[in-house]
Amino acid sequence: MSSPQADSSPPILKLGDAFYDQVSPADFPAAIERFVNRRWAQRVGLGDIDWEKHFARFEPLAGNLPAPLALRYHGHQFRVYNPDIGDGRGFLFAQLRDDRGRLLDLGTKGSGQTPYSRQGDGRLTLKGGVREVLATEMLEALGVNTSKSFALFETGESLWRGDEPSPTRSSVLTRLNHGHVRIGSFQRLAFFNDAANIAKLTRYCLRHLLDLPVGDDADNATRLLDHVCATTAQLAASYIAAGFVHGVLNSDNINITGESFDYGPWRFAPEWDEQFTAAYFDHGGLYAFGRQPEAIHWDVAQLAGCLALIGEAPALSDLLGQWPARFEAALVERMLGRLGIAPSDDASDRVLLSAMLTALRSRMVGIDRFFFDWRAGRMPEAEHYSAPPFDTLRTILKGRERLQLHSYWTDPAPCSMLIEEVESIWAAIAEHDDWAPFETKIRAVRRMGDAMTADGAA
Secondary structure (H helix, E strand, C coil), rough: CCCCCCCCCCCHHHHHCCCCEEEECCCCCCCEEECCHHHHHCCCCCCCCCCHHHHHCCCCCCCCCCCCCEEECCEECCCECCCCCCCCCCCCEEEEEEECCCCEEEEHHHCCCCCCCCCCCCCCCCHHHHHHHHHHHHHCCCCCCCCEEEEEEEEEECCCCCCCCCCEHHHHHHHCCCCCCHHHHHHHHHHHCCHHHHHHHHHHHHHHHHCCCCHHHHHHHHHHHHHHHHHHHHHHHHHHHHHHHHCCHHHCCEECCCCCCCCCCEECCCCCCCCCCCCCCCCCCCCHHHHHHHHHHHHHHHHHHHCCCCCHHHHHHHHHHHHHHHHHHCCCCCCHHHHHHCCCHHHHHHHHHHHHHHHHHHCCCCCCHHHCCCHHHHHCHHHHHHHHHHHHHHHHHHCCCCCCCCCCHHCCCCCCCHHHHHHHHHHHHHHHHHCCCHHHHHHHHHHHHHHHHHHHCC
């Protein structure tokens, strides 16, 4: 493809400068290509592009935003409201349409200081960039609705960080998102009691991001919250089925489209442990593995409060009250999807889910190993599968087996992304500038994703 699929005027500009600030990218001393996502570049019409020019130097794409935009937002961070945040080390670089016609945003991380950087340098460590690429590739393969790491360039600066050995190498990441608007975007407007701009932002989200009808303000508020409740319930369920812990589910990290993004201290849980946390600073376990649905529901409640400035509170409250049931239904769907089992009637599916959870909670086998060994109703004969939880699961799965044709399912072990391997991949880069393990891992993850798509996945 020779040119990006951009609108003649990117829709974000219709919001006006009350929602963002024009900014300039940092001038980096180097631009060393470390990762480019050619799969998704083709899908947004950027198959033939100068990657360094546009994703390290950030020269505007033809017919797109003339200058980057740092979006304004607030948010609750670990349940404490913070009015002093916004795009502090990133910006919106361009808007494109994919091969499905969806409007997507190209946003950055580590691209320099903005009016919201506070005392930060606006930079991203290379380790942080590598970790985000690994997270998004793994989540996409597992069927999670996630942002896509689009380009990663090493930038030649030495950074000092309190949580990494310093000085450390620097990078700039570009990510592809289905929308750059967060719950925190609405919270900022509610903070200023700006009902007019809440209504305006709601119309923008419905029309340009969600392709939903636009009516009067009250209907718009209900329609938006209904969509956010549905998609965030799916997001929470997909985290659980993936065994994933985001680590920082603050309201400024929840996207209106229900798409996961912004990966800092993430981890995949090795075993089914509801108390497992990803962030070393999450001392109370607020965002622990098993508490993620609660955290996301709480964040959506903050959006409902904002939309009450233009909508009808009883209708919004009713939608919020339906969220747990939506999550439970989504969890059944996602867990069966990862197991590769076709859905049946609701009662049978919930019995199967209960048996799966009992087996996983025994911690006799890791999460990835469990889903790999029992995929599509396979009946593994390993000794540790002779315990009662697995006998029950074996009985329930009889008659629901499915054929899996991809060669991945005959591998000796599943593809995983546990912290030990992530650190090993980084050590090869940090100590020897050896990118082979990183590149090999991405190929392995994509092969797993191809197998799940080919044979039926979440």
